[in-house]
Amino acid sequence: MISKMRSLGLGWGVSLMSMAAWAEESKYNLPTPQSVVASEIFNLHVLIMWVCVAIFVVVFGVMFYSIWKHRKSVGHKAAHFHENTQIEIIWTVIPFAILIAMAIPASKTILNMRDASNPDMTVKVVAYQWKWEYEYPAEGIKFLSNLSTPRDQIEGTAPKGEHYLLEVDNPLVVPVGKKVRLLLTANDVIHAWSVQAFGIKQDAIPGFIKDAWFKADKPGTYRGQCSELCGKDHGFMPIVVEVKTQEDYDKWMAEQKAKSAAVTMDPNKTYSADELKAHGAKVYAANCAACHQADGKGLPPAFPALAGSKIATGDKAAHINIVMNGKPNTAMAAFGKQLNDVDVAAVITYERNSFGNATGDMVQPADIKALRK
């Protein structure tokens, strides 16, 4: 009990300090809230915590007093009373009243956090094993967000960086002070999009579109992690949100639009084998290497090797089919939905001509385009 109280006091103290403009995350308490909902939740938690501590101290104060005084070794003789309707009614009614007092603010917060109406902007979030995709439908921008911590840090051959496992290549970027509505779904299994600083945790569920919203109080970088077990790399799909001023956000958005126009490869062009392989290597690293490994050897039997595999060295149509449509009841996703024609063509060409595979054939974007019809 003493350790509990002390640590609670510590937690409270630290959270107060962090309230005093301490950007660093607390080790003892919820992170400093950065949105109205998160603040409400923070206060709710503090309130309930102190109610619990108070009840604990009173109830177990009585118990330890009794243990101290009413022991046989100090010669205490047992009384023989039992049953007392009055006391029993009291200790039923008082907790009931306390619960009602807790339920009222909690209900208010629920109603607030569930009200995703009238957003200033909408971002669609699609979860994949094991990455996030953010789409800004109004702007026509879409990108994947992958863990950017290098492998050697995870395996302990390089010193770990400050944001170890909590850093991504392309963070979600939103403007400060705007109500951002998220529409969440998943492509394969259930994931959960969670950023405590905004008071959000929402499962991303295949076949459903769920919503959540937040309005960030101030610019900064906020981090979270996938919070529903989603397979092998569940621990390696972080969430990073960059909150920018409206001005910076607009600049960022303009850059994105320019970049996506420049990067987009022409799906109607016929590419050379080297061009396809070079692009395919990038697509492979971002989408396939988590399971099939960078060297194509996989992690059999759950994640089969591509090096020398029947599919990657056999019939081209079967290879295209599995990449486009996935394999049911395995982690092999239907990449036809995630990747464009150039990406699919390139990655298949790459797989058929790497890791010792040497089919010598190639797939052109036009082949994929034809299949989609």
Place this chain on the structure above:
Amino acid sequence: MEATHAIDHDHGHGHPTGLMRWVTTTNHKDIGTLYLWFSFIMLLTGGTLALLIRAELFQPGMQIMRPEFFNSLTTMHGLIMVFGAIMPAFVGFANWQVPMMIGAPDMAFPRMNNWSFWLLPVAASLLVGSFFVPGGASAGGWTMYAPLFLQGGISNDMTIFAVHILGISSIMGAINIVTTILNLRAPGMTLMKMPLFVWTWLITAYLLIAVMPVLAGAVTMLLTDRHFGTSFFNAAGGGDPVMFQHIFWFFGHPEVYIMILPAFGIISQIIPTFARKPLFGYASMVYATSSIAILSFIVWAHHMFTTGLPTAAQLFFMYATMLIAIPTGVKVFNWIATMWKGSMTFETPMLFAIAFVCLFTIGGFSGLVLAITPVDIQLQDTYYVVAHFHYVLVSGALYSIFAGVYFWLPKWTGNMYDEKLGKLHFWMSTIFFNILFFPMHFLGLAGMPRRIPDYALQFADWNMVATIGAFGFGLSQLILLVVVLKCIKGGVKAEGRAWEGADTLEWTHLPSPAPYHTFETPPTVK
């Protein structure tokens, strides 16, 4: 068993000895012993898996295993502890104690009783064996959520069959217990005179009969989705992944109480015994237990607050969940009122019982925190939840099992256990338990998700502390093994009424050790 010959009515067609005695036994005491040893072996197995988990989490970075294997460990740790360690231990207590406490000669269906037990090693072999099949053991979490569980190899099918077998065993055990309690009570023992342990088991058995078939249905749907082309949970085929969670938790929440109600029963026997004072509110304890059981059917979706339930559902499940605090509070108040103005002594069973009341209540408080939907949104699937359910399942369910073992060992073996070693076991367990699990509250609040094999640097300190606690707690359990073996071998002879304050039939009417057959002529209860 020589001493018991006088009342051994086998009439010459004696029972087998050696191994066959245990394989063919229909004696409730033998079967109780089997259940308890099975449970202990599973406790050590599941505990070993937990230590591997904690070893990997000692420091950030992947040190000793791959992420898939880590997921197998968390999955199997959960399944083995819930279905292999905790539940069978309580059935073991029921087998030993229910007939003796109600003055019955044996369980109502002795042959079925044998079969209920011997299904368990089969299921356990499937679970443990799945570590050695291609692809490794199930890695989708003990909750087996679809669609993740639809991925993966043959080990998932082995897990499904193991769950089926465990379910059959539990249902048969439960039917046996209900029938025994309702039909075989000694003359004069009305329902409201039954010891509280018997009451809690009666209610638990009904819960088991109600929800184990639901779990069987859920895993059968997983099986047909995996192999027979159905799409119950497959969104691409028109199925609903969230439906799995509804069905699973409709089983899962009552399951939580299946693991804690018998614990309440054991604690309610022990505290009055060592306070030398009757239980403060017997009737209100019975009603509180029943209320908890009934409420357990209408709170399941509090495990699913982050799935995006309708707002009305979130409110309803929050209110219903908060209500559970009331009967649970009534129980805690009753135990404390029982201790009040008693004449307490603090033998090992009482120490574990007091720690139970205290630490279980911490788990109850964190449960209340989690009941508050908005707070749960922040803490769902973090280490806070891990801390919460270990406070109720380890310092709750498991502590009551320890308390019960120390309490009844004299009756079972005829010898007093080594009190010094018992107390050592208690203090080591309790200190390391808190070092292990208390910091997890902080980890969860700070945002560390559960079921991850590697973590960000800000979580490093508390993970290291927790791992130290884990190894201390795990190794402390070997003391229990020593105590039990020593007690079986010998020790100070126990009297029939080994504890001064004990007043149930097994203490007042039977010698220690309890003879192989007891109450062939029922006692009369005033």
